[in-house]
Amino acid sequence: MVVGWLFIIVIGLILVFIGFVWWHSPGTTAPIVDQDGQPVLNSIAALEAVGINGSTQWLLIRGRDQTKPVLLFLHGGPGLPELALLSGHDLEKDFVVVNWEQRGSAKSYEAGKLDQSFTVDTFVEDAAEVSRWLIRRFNQSKIYLMAHSWGTFLGVLTVKKYPELFRAFFSIGQIARQLEAEQISYDWVLQQARERNAGRLVRRLEKQGRPPYRPEAWLDYLTWQREVVARYRGGMYRANFFPLFIRSILLCREYTLADKVRYALGAQKSVRLLWPQVVATDLLDAAPELQVPYYLFQGVHDYQTPYSVARRYFDQLRAPRKQLVTFLQSAHSPIFEEPDLFLSAVHEAMQREREALIAKQ
Structure with a gap:
């Protein structure tokens, strides 16, 4: 009898949870409103499905003034869109912010698509085509590019191949030599585990061994290793990023319930293949070398894309203009960890680009 009641309670709680998530999953984006709750004149808040190189891919487009410069955001992962954290971000005051759900990710997940399309070269071509679409859509000669984590890797390769599309590149948590970065991350987690007397984790790491790994082994390793990095504050310095990230996805109104299921499926496929x-x-x-101005925003406590590796890439990179902004209270995500300082740094970069444009005329 007791077991029966427990079963009913558990099923009831599951249904309540599903209902709660469904209620927060209309698959629409909220309008940008003024202090009276009225839509801001000339603002834009839209979800659009676009055909990109044979694949349907989704864009969240938001800005308080659609005549402002366009900023295309390349999310991390691969396969981990940050739309849920960036919708309504203060960047929308200065830009038309475009969150692109990359091929195979969340809203852009398409079951049954051939794995052969999941190559870095394909994603570079996708990024370029999305950029061209935005240039046409908003009648601008070039756009700004901002990227986080995996997106920085994709962004560098896209800017290198198609510099004519971009005014400047803002990189957050730069991937440069990721095999070396993974070795540093492994060593750091092992050291932290030993200092905390986490014997079980130490044994797991020692059994795993130091990178590199076989291609098929990376997904399983990263699935649990990144959770440990987050717990030890190497993903977000002053908080565990995982609960915040998961909560943001569950409550994201731009996703339908099906999109939230696709999110998990797309993340696994993207990491496994890319x-x-x-x-x-x-x-x-x-x-x-890049033919576009390059701005790097890097947290010193980052153990997903360690500061030392990103700094070396910055120091050796040749670009028309470049600047490194170091965040002392951030790990992998300064845009979310020190948002005020991050916005201030972006504003300074924009001013620098405006002055360079005036001087060129």
């Missing part, structure tokens, strides 16, 4: 390509590429060799 990460071996990332760790096999050294951007110091593949992209030593």
